[in-house]
Amino acid sequence: MDKDKLKSPMDRRDFLRTCGSLIAGGVTLAAGGWLASRTGGTLADGSDAEGDVFWQIDPFKCTQCGRCETDCVLPVSAVKCFHANKVCGYCDLCGGYYRPSVKDLNTAAENLMCPTGAITRKFVEEPYFEYAIDEDLCNGCGKCVKGCTSFGNGSLFLQIQQDLCQQCNECKIARVCPSDAIQRVSSKNAYKLKDHA
Amino acid sequence: MLGLTGSLSAFAEARFPKPDFTSGYEYPDIFHGLPYEQFWNVLDIVLLVGMMSLVVWAAYRKRSRSIILSMSVVSVLYFGFFRSGCVCSVGSIQNVVTAAVDSSYHLPLYVLLIFLLPIIFAMLFGRVFCSGVCPLGALQELVNVRNFRLSRAVSATLSMIPWVYLAFTILYAATRSQFLICRFDPFVGIFRLGGDVGMIVFGVALLVMSVFIGRPFCQFLCPYGAVLSVFSSLSWRFGKKSKPQLEITDKGCINCALCGMSCPVDAIQAPQNSKTSEERRKGVKRIILMAVLLPLLTLGGAMLVGQNSDALSLAHKDVYLYELLLQQQANPDMEEPLEVETFNAMGGNMDELKAKVDDVKSDYSFYAYLAGGLIGFVIGFKLLKLSLKRGRKTYEIDSARCTMCGKCFNYCPQNLKNKIK
Numbered sequence: 001m002d003k004d005k006l007k008s009p010m011d012r013r014d015f016l017r018t019c020g021s022l023i024a025g026g027v028t029l030a031a032g033g034w035l036a037s038r039t040g041g042t043l044a045d046g047s048d049a050e051g052d053v054f055w056q057i058d059p060f061k062c063t064q065c066g067r068c069e070t071d072c073v074l075p076v077s078a079v080k081c082f083h084a085n086k087v088c089g090y091c092d093l094c095g096g097y098y099r100p101s102v103k104d105l106n107t108a109a110e111n112l113m114c115p116t117g118a119i120t121r122k123f124v125e126e127p128y129f130e131y132a133i134d135e136d137l138c139n140g141c142g143k144c145v146k147g148c149t150s151f152g153n154g155s156l157f158l159q160i161q162q163d164l165c166q167q168c169n170e171c172k173i174a175r176v177c178p179s180d181a182i183q184r185v186s187s188k189n190a191y192k193l194k195d196h197a
Numbered sequence: 198m199l200g201l202t203g204s205l206s207a208f209a210e211a212r213f214p215k216p217d218f219t220s221g222y223e224y225p226d227i228f229h230g231l232p233y234e235q236f237w238n239v240l241d242i243v244l245l246v247g248m249m250s251l252v253v254w255a256a257y258r259k260r261s262r263s264i265i266l267s268m269s270v271v272s273v274l275y276f277g278f279f280r281s282g283c284v285c286s287v288g289s290i291q292n293v294v295t296a297a298v299d300s301s302y303h304l305p306l307y308v309l310l311i312f313l314l315p316i317i318f319a320m321l322f323g324r325v326f327c328s329g330v331c332p333l334g335a336l337q338e339l340v341n342v343r344n345f346r347l348s349r350a351v352s353a354t355l356s357m358i359p360w361v362y363l364a365f366t367i368l369y370a371a372t373r374s375q376f377l378i379c380r381f382d383p384f385v386g387i388f389r390l391g392g393d394v395g396m397i398v399f400g401v402a403l404l405v406m407s408v409f410i411g412r413p414f415c416q417f418l419c420p421y422g423a424v425l426s427v428f429s430s431l432s433w434r435f436g437k438k439s440k441p442q443l444e445i446t447d448k449g450c451i452n453c454a455l456c457g458m459s460c461p462v463d464a465i466q467a468p469q470n471s472k473t474s475e476e477r478r479k480g481v482k483r484i485i486l487m488a489v490l491l492p493l494l495t496l497g498g499a500m501l502v503g504q505n506s507d508a509l510s511l512a513h514k515d516v517y518l519y520e521l522l523l524q525q526q527a528n529p530d531m532e533e534p535l536e537v538e539t540f541n542a543m544g545g546n547m548d549e550l551k552a553k554v555d556d557v558k559s560d561y562s563f564y565a566y567l568a569g570g571l572i573g574f575v576i577g578f579k580l581l582k583l584s585l586k587r588g589r590k591t592y593e594i595d596s597a598r599c600t601m602c603g604k605c606f607n608y609c610p611q612n613l614k615n616k617i618k
Contacts, residue, residue: 035296
């Protein structure tokens, strides 16, 4: 009776299944352990990655191609214009505020660079003006950044606003960025700014 | 104008001198919104484990669909809409593959756990994750009304798609080209309430389909489901030997066929006699034929995809750029694409790029053979499996396909006995 039981194909199937389970379990454990040993890694800026990582633009690599405005997964891009006041020249004739061909320095729409009117300025003292970005209006097109970089100190720059960014597994803008300016940073240095430049 | 590169703009910072304010002006403090906190990641993992455990309890102990359905609602709301669907276990395949081939790639522990935990649960209990924890599956589950059954042949053919998808995902992730799964994620656009047109149309089309067909994404597209199905079918069995892991009822099947008709993913196998009308010799011959076909198909697949690795490598940014540059050189009158313009403006070196491209292409030729081999092997294995006929006395769950939606529990009259009393 017992002999018959041993010979039945069901036992062979059980045996094979147990082998399969053991192999699968072993592989999972081994792969898991091996991968856990690789959870470190270094980020593009050379720092050791710890914990979670976040997308940022390297402002010195950015060429303001305009894709940040159009390619973000959000309806209005999470990329915004940032302003490094400490780099700004506070000029009246600002390359980021006015269009290049401007005749009169007034706030008529045809004179202004920003298509959404997101840049505001405030008189400080003769002849200085303080510029600020209204982030709710900014769409990250980078027109002002381009103006400021080519005629100015480069104090305006595009950056990913971390509380808007969805932290996609693969940043859609990074995939199309022509200058590979979008990299991951650790939460300790969540912003790549120009202030300390 | 494009070409204001790093060095240039750093130089440009001295263009206008810093103003020396006399009115006591102070630079404004600027606060930038902080990224979400680690707390949410911890909560994700806790919820992932908690919800999977709850589904196990609901399926194995309570045989209750309503608990599983309420998990689905929680999953869609939390993992889907609130956490906006990223990082998900399906997409984490790519992070893991990239980290496996590239030690400089940063794989957060959180992402590794998101990848591994559902696999561990699949090994122990089956595809618990698919059931009510994966927001993609849960969304389809919640809209499903009718189950129009596809024929076995059609669904067997379509169920090869996830493997092809997986093979190409691995190919593109291992060569650091792009994340295919993220790019063609059908539902992330819905969770974020916005996205490009193609994504939304694809997502809505799948959702409309899933009203009539159970979980079309899970059955015929999801590469992670394919991975889980392997682990699920090799999972440990609790209780009696040779019994399916999850039983529709613990009160004994009466072969009424109701569960089989209720299953949205066709995972319930009807009883059949192991002694078929077929001649034994004929059956053995067919199995031998399939066993011979398996390595041939593997090899054939590897050759087919491997031979096309150069064309496939265009998915890599650098290869694409190099191709554009070559086109540009051959035809200088052509309008400069943005990539070429930027490359030139940044003073890119053609030889350096060529060296990079050669590296990428050699990577591609290796991984393309691997991916093709995987596709061939899976097709061969499927054929072999289809040609085996196993006897069954009662209706049983095929743990590889079962996504543990719990529908069959409610249809089983044996389960209803208690409730009526």
